[in-house]
Amino acid sequence: MEKIATRDAYGQVLAELGAEHSEIYVLDADLSCSTKTNIFAARFPERFFNLGVAEQNMIGWAAGLATCGKVPFASTFAVFATARAYDQLRNSVAFPSLNVKLVASHSGLSVGADGASHQAIEDLSLMRTLPNFTVVVPADGPQAAEATRAVYAHRGPVYLRLGRPKVETVVTDQPFVLGRAQSLRSGSDATIVACGTLVREALLAAERLGREGLKIRVLNLHTLKPLDAEAILQAARETRALLCAEEHSIIGGLGSAVAEVLAEAGSGIPFRRLGVNDMFGESGEPEELFRKFGLDADSVAAALKSLLS
Amino acid sequence: MALELNRDPKYLSDLALQIRRHIVTMLGAAGSGHTGGSLSITDILTVLYFAELRHDPRNPGWPLRDRLVLSKGHGAPALYATLAQAGYFSTEILKTLRKLGSSLQGHPDMNKTPGVEMSTGSLGQGLSVACGMAAAAKTGPGQFAFRVYALLGDGELDEGQVWEAAMSAPHFALSNLCAIVDYNGLQIDGEVCRVMNLEPLAQKWAAFNWRVLPVDGHDYGQLLAALDAARGETNQPTVILAKTTKGKGVSFTENQACWHGIAPNEEQVCHALDELV
Numbered sequence: 090m091e092k093i094a095t096r097d098a099y100g101q102v103l104a105e106l107g108a109e110h111s112e113i114y115v116l117d118a119d120l121s122c123s124t125k126t127n128i129f130a131a132r133f134p135e136r137f138f139n140l141g142v143a144e145q146n147m148i149g150w151a152a153g154l155a156t157c158g159k160v161p162f163a164s165t166f167a168v169f170a171t172a173r174a175y176d177q178l179r180n181s182v183a184f185p186s187l188n189v190k191l192v193a194s195h196s197g198l199s200v201g202a203d204g205a206s207h208q209a210i211e212d213l214s215l216m217r218t219l220p221n222f223t224v225v226v227p228a229d230g231p232q233a234a235e236a237t238r239a240v241y242a243h244r245g246p247v248y249l250r251l252g253r254p255k256v257e258t259v260v261t262d263q264p265f266v267l268g269r270a271q272s273l274r275s276g277s278d279a280t281i282v283a284c285g286t287l288v289r290e291a292l293l294a295a296e297r298l299g300r301e302g303l304k305i306r307v308l309n310l311h312t313l314k315p316l317d318a319e320a321i322l323q324a325a326r327e328t329r330a331l332l333c334a335e336e337h338s339i340i341g342g343l344g345s346a347v348a349e350v351l352a353e354a355g356s357g358i359p360f361r362r363l364g365v366n367d368m369f370g371e372s373g374e375p376e377e378l379f380r381k382f383g384l385d386a387d388s389v390a391a392a393l394k395s396l397l398s
Numbered sequence: 399m400a401l402e403l404n405r406d407p408k409y410l411s412d413l414a415l416q417i418r419r420h421i422v423t424m425l426g427a428a429g430s431g432h433t434g435g436s437l438s439i440t441d442i443l444t445v446l447y448f449a450e451l452r453h454d455p456r457n458p459g460w461p462l463r464d465r466l467v468l469s470k471g472h473g474a475p476a477l478y479a480t481l482a483q484a485g486y487f488s489t490e491i492l493k494t495l496r497k498l499g500s501s502l503q504g505h506p507d508m509n510k511t512p513g514v515e516m517s518t519g520s521l522g523q524g525l526s527v528a529c530g531m532a533a534a535a536k537t538g539p540g541q542f543a544f545r546v547y548a549l550l551g552d553g554e555l556d557e558g559q560v561w562e563a564a565m566s567a568p569h570f571a572l573s574n575l576c577a578i579v580d581y582n583g584l585q586i587d588g589e590v591c592r593v594m595n596l597e598p599l600a601q602k603w604a605a606f607n608w609r610v611l612p613v614d615g616h617d618y619g620q621l622l623a624a625l626d627a628a629r630g631e632t633n634q635p636t637v638i639l640a641k642t643t644k645g646k647g648v649s650f651t652e653n654q655a656c657w658h659g660i661a662p663n664e665e666q667v668c669h670a671l672d673e674l675v
Contacts, residue, residue, distance in 0.1 A: 114534075138533065138570065146526045146562035153530020156508070156516060158461070161530070176520055177559070181527055185508050185517040 092255035093230025096194040099251055100125025102237040103162060103192075107133045113241070114154050116163040118144045123253075124164040124194045144169045148177035148189070155187035160241065166200075167193035167209035167250060171216055182246050183219040190240050191216075192249040197336035198365065198382060199254050199286055199375040208370040214341025216248040217314050223247045223267065224313040226335075226343075228288035229258045232311065235265035243267060252286060252336075254375050259289045260309060268312045270320035276304035279393055280324040280331045284310050284343050287334040287363075290379070293386035294393065305393065313343055318350045325351055330359040330396045334389055339364040361396050363389060399456075400463075401484060405449045407618045413483060414444040418647045419674050420479035420492055426667035428496040431504065434644040434657040436476040438582040438615070439549060442640055443480040445621045446547060455485035458512045464544050465515045465531050469524020470551035470580060471505040472659070478502050478511065486513035522557025524548050525577060529567050532575040532635075540632055542574035549578050553585030556594045561606070567635040568607035575635040576628040577608075580615065582644035584655040600639060608637045615640030648673055 107113050107129050114136045121127040121139060130137040140147045144165055151161035164170070170193035171178070182189045193212065200208045216224050223243060227233040233251060240247045263271040273288070274295050283291040288309045295305035306328055308320055325331055331351070333344035344362030351360060365382055379385040383392070404410070417440050425431045443466075447453070451464040468477050475495060482489040487501070494500035501510045505519030516527050528548035535542040554560065567575050579599075587593050596602070603610045609631055613620040621640070628636035644658070645651030648670040651662075662670055 135536075140562075140566055143562035143566070145523075145559040146529075146566055149523050149526020149559065149563065150530035150533065150566070152516070153467075153527040153532075154534045155530075156465075156527070157531055157534035159534050177523055177526075180517070180520040181523050 090258045092257050094253065094255045095227055095230055095233035095251040096125045096253065098230040098233040099192060099237050100128045102234045104128040104132050106238065106241055107136065110160065110241070112158060112160050114138070114159045114161045116140060116147050116151055116161055118142055118147050118165040118169065120165050126164045144174040145177045148174045149181055151189045152181040152185070152187050155189050160188055160190065162190045162192055164192045164194065166207060167196035167212045168207055171209065171212040175215060179219055183221050186221040186245060188244055189246050190249065191247065192251065194251045195253045196250045197252060197286065198370045198378040198384070199252050199336060201253065201375050201378070202372050204372040205369040210338045210365045210370060211341065212250065213313055213337050213343065214345070217341065217346065221246055222314065225267065226250045226284040226311055226313065228260050228285060228309050228311060229256050231258055232260050232265055236311070239265060239267050250285065256286060257289055259292055265311070268315045268317060270317040271309040271311065272306065272320070273309050274305065274307040276306035277328055278304045279397055280306040280308060280328045281334055281389065281393065282308045282310050282321065282324070282331065282343065282347055283334040284313065286336050287384060290384060290386045290389050291334055294389035297386065297390050298393065310343060313346055316346050316350065321347055321350050322354055322356065325356045325358045330393065332361050332363060332389070332393045332396055334363040334384065336384060337364050339366055359396050361392060363392050400452050400454050403449050405622055410444055410448060410618050413448055414441050415674055417444060417476065417479045417483055419671060420482065420489060421475045422648065422662060422667055422670040422674065424475055424479065424492040424495045425661040426664060427493045429661055430496060431475055431661045432472040432659050433651055433661060434584065434654065435470060435473050435551060435580065435582070437646045437648065437651060438642040438644045439473050439476050439580050440646065441616045441618065442549065442578055442580065442621065443476055445618055445625070447480050447484050449622060450625050451547070452544070455513065458486060462544050464546065466547045466549065467516045467524040467528045467531070468506055468518055469548050470521065470554050471518030473549070474504065474506050477506060477514065481511070481513040521551065521554040522559040525550060525560055525563035528575060529563050529572060532567070532572040533570060535574055540573065545574045545576065545629070547576050547578065549580060552579055552581045552583065552590050552596060553593070555579065555596055564603065564606045564608065571633060572635050573631045573633055576625070577635065577637040579637065579639050580642050581639050582642040584644045584653070584658065586655070586658045588655050603637045607634055609634050610637055610639060612639045612641065615642035616646060
């Protein structure tokens with residue numbers, strides 16, 4: 090199947106949405122060729138603002154546009170979109186609950202050769218803790234396209250996390266609904282809950298373990314907030330172990346969100362978080378980094394086997 | 399229907415006096431809050447809301463209204479008293495300032511208080527927001543549906559984001575934007591020139607391609623003339639550097655950095671009201 094980068098899908102749909110809705114404005118911080126907002130910019134220059142390398146100011150502009158009924162999409166790399174402008178997101182967007190769409194590309198280790206300074210591994214943790222924000226991590230290109238439309242239709246602040254590399258399409262026949270997990274594979278032995286690029290690794294791992302006779306369920310938890318707690322608890326009831334996998338620190342992201350649900354429900358299911366283990370990334374090809382940091386399909390399969398044993 | 403504006407100095411000074419009385423009384427009732435920076439911006443807010451802004455207190459959501467962003471959110475008591483005086487809500491509510499369940503939060507909350515255009519309090523963010531509003535007003539080349547004003551503190555100019563915003567407004571030719579700096583020369587830890595020198599401030603803004611208009615921030619004639627000039631500007635945004643006195647109008651709060659973040663006690667409220675007549 091064709092490989093599509095989530096950022097490419099976003100850029101395409103954003104331009105389509107721009108033609109349909111004149112209230113959509115787009116902002117970028119000197120990375121429009123990488124975030125793919127340049128497609129919108131070329132078609133609707135009067136509704137596009139490149140604010141230069143000034144992310145804090147960009148978020149303020151977006152907030153101001155939103156107070157006037159516009160629907161601003163603000164894009165840059167995930168590191169700068171969240172951590173760099175965090176107080177602006179907190180006080181000028183989340184607190185007044187303004188209809189700002191923060192769409193960040195280049196998240197996680199799969200940024201690759203640029204290295205640790207550019208690899209956001211804490212953005213989900215940061216964004217999940219802000220009240221009023223919806224947090225979305227699509228698994229592939231077509232899902233990023235659906236998510237972009239859903240994010241526009243949703244009223245309120247949203248963080249949409251995208252990536253740099255082209256990725257294989259893995260979600261084919263499931264409708265995308267904000268806040269509702271997708272069951273991509275059924276199984277009764279164990280569950281892998283994944284988001285973003287780790288959904289594909291989870292599916293590959295489940296397939297391999299299937300050849301060994303294990304029935305592995307795979308949940309795509311594309312919306313971290315609001316969280317589909319029922320899908321998680323159902324998996325905890327119906328399977329014997331639960332593994333979370335994400336291209337993010339094990340602290341504060343998907344794994345933490347799922348752990349909170351399981352602990353509060355009193356579920357004693359064997360559980361493990363797979364992610365970046367409280368450390369920074371480094372330069373390398375995405376596949377090399379996934380292998381080194383234990384996030385490739387082999388590592389996911391091994392982790393699940395050890396959890397089950 | 400928009401509020402009828404009136405430029406008569408006596409009318410404005412009577413209103414400012416009443417607003418200062420409200421500020422002192424509400425801060426006394428709250429037992430905490432920012433006295434100095436509220437009294438320093440009272441004349442500026444009075445001129446804006448009663449002689450400059452196109453707005454309708456009976457219709458706070460009017461899409462074509464002019465907007466004011468109080469970037470120095472700790473000046474909230476002055477904004478609340480001005481909005482109440484203009485008719486956005488009853489002056490009776492002012493005494494609930496900072497109390498549990500009140501519509502008047504310690505710092506402005508746009509979702510709780512009619513007439514408050516933006517939630518502020520973390521310094522340095524309001525000018526960027528005002529830029530976004532000013533851009534939203536654009537209907538064509540050099541054409542804008544409304545005007546936007548941002549009121550900033552001088553200490554607030556220490557924040558780097560202010561200068562990011564200052565760079566962006568002229569770049570996009572937001573001539574419908576007017577920033578006003580409450581240049582009272584004092585911030586929490588002391589004199590601005592000692593904590594973090596801003597000078598040469600006029601040259602800084604000019605170098606960022608703003609039209610710069612220094613005025614006495616307590617002189618209605620000078621403020622109105624500067625606002626007129628800003629409204630006539632068609633190419634660039636305007637900044638009014640308003641020289642003010644922190645704690646203006648009450649003898650014992652004037653020019654005292656220590657009055658930045660405290661409220662008067664009962665006795666001090668009485669003394670202040672005796673002076674504000």
